[in-house]
Amino acid sequence: MVRNIHQREYPVPAEQVGALLARAAEPDSPVWPPDWPALVLDRPLAVGADGGHGLIRYRCTEWVPGRRVQFTLAPGSFLTGTHTFDVLDGKWPDSSILRHEIDGRLRGIGYILWPVAIRWIHDAMIEAILDRTAVSLGHPPVTPARPSWWVTFLRKVISRRATAALTDSAA
Numbered sequence: 001m002v003r004n005i006h007q008r009e010y011p012v013p014a015e016q017v018g019a020l021l022a023r024a025a026e027p028d029s030p031v032w033p034p035d036w037p038a039l040v041l042d043r044p045l046a047v048g049a050d051g052g053h054g055l056i057r058y059r060c061t062e063w064v065p066g067r068r069v070q071f072t073l074a075p076g077s078f079l080t081g082t083h084t085f086d087v088l089d090g091k092w093p094d095s096s097i098l099r100h101e102i103d104g105r106l107r108g109i110g111y112i113l114w115p116v117a118i119r120w121i122h123d124a125m126i127e128a129i130l131d132r133t134a135v136s137l138g139h140p141p142v143t144p145a146r147p148s149w150w151v152t153f154l155r156k157v158i159s160r161r162a163t164a165a166l167t168d169s170a171a
Contacts, residue, residue, distance in 0.1 A: 001104075001105055002079060002081070002102055002103070002104050002105065002106060002114060003101070003102065003103055004101065004102040004119070004122065004123070005099065005100070005101045005102075006099070006100045006123070006126040006127065006130060007097050007098065007099035007100070007130075008097065008098055008130040008133070008134065009090050009091065009095055009096070009097045010090070010095065010096055010097070010098065010133070010134060010137050010139060011090075011092075011094070011095050011139060012094065012095070012096060012137050012139070013094050013095075013096060014066070014067070014087050014088065014089055014090075014096035015066060016096070016137060017087045017096045017098050017133065017137070018065070018066030018067055018087045019066065020133055020136055020137070021066070021069065021085055021087060021098070022045060022065060022066065024039055024045065024069070024085075025039045025040065025041045025044075025045050025049075025051070030132070030133070030136035031129055031132055031133045031136065032053075032129060032132065033125070033128040033129060033131070033132045035128075036053070036054075036125050036128060037053045037054035038053060039051065039052070039053045040052070040053070041060070045060060045063060045069065046060060046063055047060055047061060047062065047063050048060060052074070054158075056073070056077070057073070057074035057077065058071035058072060058073045058074055058083070059071065059072055059074065061082070062084075066087065067086065067087050068084065068085070068086050068087070069084065069085050070082050070083075070084040070085075071083050071084070073104065077107070077110075078106065078107055078108060078109050078110030078113055078114070078118075079102075079104045079105070079106055079107065079110050079114065079118075080104055080105050080107060081102065081103050081104020081105060082102070082103055082104065083100065083101065083102045083103075083104075084100070084101050084103070085098065085099070085100050086098075086099045086100075086101070087099075098130060098133055100126050100129070100130075102122070117154050120148065120150055120151050120154065121151055121154055121155065121158075124145065124147040124148070124151040127145035128145060128147075130145070131144050131145050
C-alpha cells in the first residue's frame, strides 16, 4: 500500500487556491512548476479528461471546481489507485490548505521503482508545486524546496533515456 501526503497552508482564502488549482493543466499554469514535465490533458480539466505528466498517465475521475480534483492512474501502471489535490479551509480565518495525496497499490516493477526512484521524484515535484502555488499567491516560501542530489541524478538519467528513445524512434 502506498499512501503519500503533502500539504501546505497559505494565508489566503480557499477560493484563491481553488482558482489556481483549476488552471493546473494550462500551458502557463500558476501551480505547475515549469522545470518539471507539464500536466497535459486531452481537454479542459473535467471528469473524463485523460492525460498525465511525463510517463505517468491518468484520468480525471472527480472534479469539484475550486475544491478537489482526483485522478485515477491508468490501467497497467506500476501503481494502481488515485492521486488527489484537495483545497481545504485552513486553521485560521482566510487561510487554506492545498493537500496532495496518493492512495494506491504497487504492481510489478513498481515494488522496485517506487522506493528507489519514483517516490523521491514525486515528493520533489509535489513540493515544487506547493512552492509555485505559494509564489503565485504572493506568499513565496521563506525556504523553497530543493531537489536532493538523488532526485537531480534520477531526472538526468530519465531525461537521457527519453532523449535516446526519441532519437531511436526518429531513425
